[in-house]
Amino acid sequence: MKCYVVGLGPGAFSQMTPRAMQAIEESDVLAGYTVYVDLIKDHFPGKEVLSTPMKREVERCKLAVERAAAGSTVAMVCSGDAGVYGMAGLIYEVAQDYPPIEIEVIPGITAASAGAAVLGAPLIHDFAVISLSDLLTPWQRIEQRLALAAEGDFVICLYNPASKKRSDYLQKACDIVLRHRSAETVCGLVRNIGRAGEESSVLSLADLRETQVDMFTTVYIGNSQTCNLRGKMVTPRGYRID
Amino acid sequence: MKCYVVGLGPGAFSQMTPRAMQAIEESDVLAGYTVYVDLIKDHFPGKEVLSTPMKREVERCKLAVERAAAGSTVAMVCSGDAGVYGMAGLIYEVAQDYPPIEIEVIPGITAASAGAAVLGAPLIHDFAVISLSDLLTPWQRIEQRLALAAEGDFVICLYNPASKKRSDYLQKACDIVLRHRSAETVCGLVRNIGRAGEESSVLSLADLRETQVDMFTTVYIGNSQTCNLRGKMVTPRGYRID
Numbered sequence: 001m002k003c004y005v006v007g008l009g010p011g012a013f014s015q016m017t018p019r020a021m022q023a024i025e026e027s028d029v030l031a032g033y034t035v036y037v038d039l040i041k042d043h044f045p046g047k048e049v050l051s052t053p054m055k056r057e058v059e060r061c062k063l064a065v066e067r068a069a070a071g072s073t074v075a076m077v078c079s080g081d082a083g084v085y086g087m088a089g090l091i092y093e094v095a096q097d098y099p100p101i102e103i104e105v106i107p108g109i110t111a112a113s114a115g116a117a118v119l120g121a122p123l124i125h126d127f128a129v130i131s132l133s134d135l136l137t138p139w140q141r142i143e144q145r146l147a148l149a150a151e152g153d154f155v156i157c158l159y160n161p162a163s164k165k166r167s168d169y170l171q172k173a174c175d176i177v178l179r180h181r182s183a184e185t186v187c188g189l190v191r192n193i194g195r196a197g198e199e200s201s202v203l204s205l206a207d208l209r210e211t212q213v214d215m216f217t218t219v220y221i222g223n224s225q226t227c228n229l230r231g232k233m234v235t236p237r238g239y240r241i242d
Numbered sequence: 243m244k245c246y247v248v249g250l251g252p253g254a255f256s257q258m259t260p261r262a263m264q265a266i267e268e269s270d271v272l273a274g275y276t277v278y279v280d281l282i283k284d285h286f287p288g289k290e291v292l293s294t295p296m297k298r299e300v301e302r303c304k305l306a307v308e309r310a311a312a313g314s315t316v317a318m319v320c321s322g323d324a325g326v327y328g329m330a331g332l333i334y335e336v337a338q339d340y341p342p343i344e345i346e347v348i349p350g351i352t353a354a355s356a357g358a359a360v361l362g363a364p365l366i367h368d369f370a371v372i373s374l375s376d377l378l379t380p381w382q383r384i385e386q387r388l389a390l391a392a393e394g395d396f397v398i399c400l401y402n403p404a405s406k407k408r409s410d411y412l413q414k415a416c417d418i419v420l421r422h423r424s425a426e427t428v429c430g431l432v433r434n435i436g437r438a439g440e441e442s443s444v445l446s447l448a449d450l451r452e453t454q455v456d457m458f459t460t461v462y463i464g465n466s467q468t469c470n471l472r473g474k475m476v477t478p479r480g481y482r483i484d
Contacts, residue, residue: 005363007355014261017251017351058481081351083358085479089366092476093483100472105359107351109259109323113249116325117347121247124331125379126387128370128396136480137367145368145394152390153383154370230342234334237327238378239300241335 001101003068005088007081007108008036010194013043015114020106027075031064032087036079050074061087061094068101081110085131085159112157115190115218118200120232122188122220126154132169133160146173150180155226155235158219167212170219174209177221181205186222188233193218202233243343245310247330249323249350250278252436255285257356262348269317273306274329278319292316303329303336310343323352327373327401354399357432357460360442362474364430364462368396374411375402388415392422397468397477400461409454412461416451419463423447428464430475435460444475 004023009015024030030037030047037051050067052060061076068074078086088105095101116123128149132142149156156177161170177185183206190200191214203211205221213219226235246265251257266272272279272289279293292309294302303318310316320328330347337343358365370391376384391398398419403412419427425448432442433456445453447463455461468477 009259010349012261014264015259015349017257017259019254019256022256058483081355081358083355083363084365086363086366088359088363089476089479090481090483092363092471092474093478093481096471097483103474105363107252107257107355107359109349109351110355113323113325113349113352113355116323117330117349121325121328121330121334121347123326123371124328126370126372128368128391129365130368141395145396148390148394149370149396152387154387154391229334229338232334232345234331236335237331239332239335241300241332241339 001068001071002073003064003091003101003103004075004106005082005091005103006075006077006106007083007086008040008077008079009108010080010111010114012194015109015194017108020108023106024075024077026073028072029067029074030077031060031074032077033060036077040077057087057090058094061090065091065095065098065101069098081108083107084110111159111193111218114193115220118190118193118198119188119202119220120229120234122155122222122226122233122235123157124235124237125223127157128154129157129159131159132166132173143176146176150177153223155223156221160215161213161217161219163215170213171209174205178205181224186226186228186233188220189213189217191217202228202231243310243313244315245306245333245343245345246317246348247324247333247345248317248319248348249325249328250282250319250321251350252322252353252356254436257351257436259350262350265348266317268315270314271309271316272319273302273316274319275302278321282319299329299332300336303332307333307337307340307343311340323350325349326352353401353435353460356435357462360432360435360440361430361444361462362471362476364397364464364468364475364477365399366477366479367465369399370396371399371401373401374408374415385418388418392419395465397465398463402457403459403461404455405457412455413451416447420447423466428468428470428475430462431455431459433459444470444473
């Protein structure tokens with residue numbers, strides 16, 4: 001009668017909280033996107049596994065809620081934080097069509113935080129998180145948000161900056177930001193955060209515009225104060241240091 | 243010769259990652275704001291403790307960097323995520339005045355994620371994080387960011403929504419958002435996230451405007467699609483459920 005929605009954090013077990021571990025331990029059923037379930041299922045033997053491939057999110061959440069409504073304790077797992085572009089929202093939405101079940105979201109470290117730690121400290125001041133995926137959001141709306149965030153001098157963190165079908169979206173996003181910010185604005189990229197093959201770079205907005213990224217990359221565009229300190233991307237909060 | 247900047251997460255040990263635990267274990271010196279250091283120091287016996295009171299951030303970071311430069315391994319601890327309005331940035335800035343030391347930021351769960359999990363799933367779509375503290379940022383800049391985030395229909399998460407000297411800032415912020423969003427917009431509050439006395443509520447923007455909050459509260463203002471589902475604050479990503 002309970003569905004946990006569990007954020008696994010940025011990949012490695014060392015960044016999964018004890019509370020997340022415990023929720024999975026308590027559960028009878030381990031549900032989620034096949035790739036994430038496969039990453040962890042051997043560490044939690046004896047669970048029934050309910051996994052579905054990418055783009056089957058509604059089906060995945062319905063299966064999980066159905067099992068919880070039928071009396072099981074279910075852990076729906078997500079990469080990063082289940083509450084940031086994750087399954088937490090869809091679980092609540094889907095659950096409206098079933099008798100009430102208990103839902104508990106267990107937060108995890110989202111890519112914005114995890115990637116920021118790799119790059120230095122880009123998110124020390126106000127920031128906007130924007131997904132460049134237009135599967136569920138009109139591109140026009142995404143462009144509007146980019147323009148307003150750029151105008152407001154927010155640090156901008158981009159999720160889903162590209163996919164096979166959207167290879168030029170990051171370039172388009174950079175062009176919008178360039179209307180408000182200099183080409184020298186300090187930016188950063190992190191790929192495979194917390195996983196094997198993690199790589200990162202700190203570069204200018206002009207160079208970011210010319211960079212090809214993939215869906216495993218998180219992108220950071222600094223505000224007007226963000227600097228490159230010995231190769232790290234750092235946004236000052238505004239303290240006087242002398 | 244190393245300074246870890248460690249995010250402790252939202253209060254309870256159960257939400258601190260193994261990697262954060264390990265960094266503190268490895269350190270000779272435990273540094274931070276007195277309140278946070280006192281919360282954890284008994285769990286890490288044998289460490290030298292360097293704590294400074296609130297508003298002594300620069301001094302605190304200089305002490306930590308000096309000790310690391312002198313050969314110690316130092317853990318500078320912060321509540322939530324050290325990289326979101328935390329000490330990670332200041333440590334990098336201060337370190338520029340010393341011989342190079344190794345700095346490693348260990349991310350933690352920031353209040354935005356932790357509070358969202360308590361309320362339901364408010365951050366499932368694009369969001370802006372804004373601090374209402376004008377100690378280091380001109381209020382005019384904060385107002386501009388609020389207006390642009392509201393215009394862009396971002397979910398808005400407010401840190402530092404009030405203090406003794408700033409009792410009407412949340413009201414002012416709501417008035418700015420109300421120019422772009424309806425008074426019925428679904429909002430949420432979480433106080434003492436992950437700590438004793440945690441409390442939360444889901445309420446309208448009109449009611450939020452009339453609510454007194456304190457500095458231990460994180461505030462969420464939904465976008466135009468955010469709904470109240472059986473008392474939970476949920477922002478849809480846009481999936482078709484039927």
